[in-house]
Every structure is written in C-alpha cells, then in structure tokens.
Amino acid sequence: MAFKINILLSLVLVFAVPLIVNVFIWNVGDAAGWSSQTPYDYTYWSMGISFLVGDDSLRFVYDSNTTNVLEVTSTNYMSCNTTSPLAAYNTGNDTIPITKEGYQYFISGNSVECNNGLKVGIWASNSSYVRFWRYDPAFGPDGYINVPDFD
Ligand SMILES: *[C@@H]1O[C@H](CO)[C@@H](O)[C@H](O)[C@H]1NC(C)=O
Numbered sequence: 001m002a003f004k005i006n007i008l009l010s011l012v013l014v015f016a017v018p019l020i021v022n023v024f025i026w027n028v029g030d031a032a033g034w035s036s037q038t039p040y041d042y043t044y045w046s047m048g049i050s051f052l053v054g055d056d057s058l059r060f061v062y063d064s065n066t067t068n069v070l071e072v073t074s075t076n077y078m079s080c081n082t083t084s085p086l087a088a089y090n091t092g093n094d095t096i097p098i099t100k101e102g103y104q105y106f107i108s109g110n111s112v113e114c115n116n117g118l119k120v121g122i123w124a125s126n127s128s129y130v131r132f133w134r135y136d137p138a139f140g141p142d143g144y145i146n147v148p149d150f151d
C-alpha cells in the first residue's frame with residue numbers, strides 16, 4: 001500500500017512540476033537595445049534563445065527619432081529592403097508577441113542602420129517538449145523579463 005502511494009506521489013510530482021513554465025519577454029539586443037551605435041551581434045543573440053510561440057514576446061527599445069522596427073520577408077531581410085514590410089512598429093518601445101512557428105525577420109527601417117547590422121532573425125518553436133524543458137536564458141538580467149505562467 002505504502003509502495004503504491006509512493007508511486008502515485010511520484011507520478012503527481014513528475015506531471016505537476018512542468019506545469020509551471022517560463023514565459024519571457026525578450027529584450028532584443030539585451031542591454032544594448034535596438035541600435036547600431038555600438039556594434040552588436042543580433043544573430044548571436046537570437047541563436048542563444050529558444051523562442052516559444054504563444055508564450056514569448058520580443059521587446060524592441062530604441063530611439064524612435066532615428067530608427068524603427070519592420071518585420072520583413074527573408075529576402076528583404078538579406079538585402080535590407082524596407083519598401084514593403086509585413087508590419088511596422090515605431091513607438092520606441094514595442095512588445096511584439098510571437099504568434100507563429102518558424103522564422104521571423106525584423107530590420108531597421110533606416111537602411112543605413114540595417115546595413116550596419118541592425119537586423120535580427122528569430123526562429124520560434126511550438127513544441128511542448130521545448131516549452132517544458134528549454135534551458136534558462138543565456139542572457140540577463142537585462143535580456144529578459146520572466147513572466148510566471150501557471151497553466
Ligand atoms: C526625439 O526628438 C524629439 C523632438 O526633436 C526630442 O524632444 C526627443 O528628446 C528625441 N528623443 C530622443 C530619444 O532623442
């Protein structure tokens with residue numbers, strides 16, 4: 001009987017613990033923000049993170065007098081083509097929820113800045129495995145805001 005209860009307890013623990021997941025608002029560029037003033041490797045930044053569809057958001061903080069944020073296609077990301085963005089943001093502090101699995105590309109609408117490296121591509125997963133087991137962020141404490149989510 002005690003043995004059975006132990007097994008039951010173990011099962012409850014194994015299945016209850018992962019229900020508390022980490023939901024993040026990722027500050028793009030960590031403490032550097034969204035700027036080409038000081039060289040920053042946004043590709044390296046994004047490769048260090050497991051982005052999750054539905055749970056995570058990107059936060060772009062920047063000087064809205066000099067730059068903005070455009071979501072573009074992969075082709076226009078490569079060439080810093082700003083003419084027909086999929087979406088445009090310009091408040092200087094934009095929080096963009098990640099709502100689709102796969103790649104998303106963001107560039108500065110200022111093509112000089114884009115060509116100086118102010119562009120980022122992310123890949124987001126919708127996998128429940130990644131959702132429950134992804135590693136803690138490599139960047140912080142400026143890099144993210146952890147929003148506890150009990151679901
Ligand atoms: C942007 O320009 C406005 C008007 O010229 C100025 O008041 C403001 O301080 C500028 N913002 C930044 C972040 O430089």
Ligand SMILES: *[C@@H]1O[C@H](CO)[C@@H](O)[C@H](O)[C@H]1NC(C)=O
Pocket residue numbers: 076079081082083084
């Ligand atoms: C920029 O993108 C638009 C729309 O995708 C395209 O029509 C245009 O030819 C592109 N411009 C350049 C210089 O590639």
Ligand SMILES: *[C@@H]1O[C@H](CO)[C@@H](O)[C@H](O)[C@H]1NC(C)=O
Pocket residue numbers: 061093
């Ligand atoms: C950006 O906006 C969020 C939410 O509105 C706010 O909590 C945060 O302090 C702002 N960040 C900056 C740098 O203004």
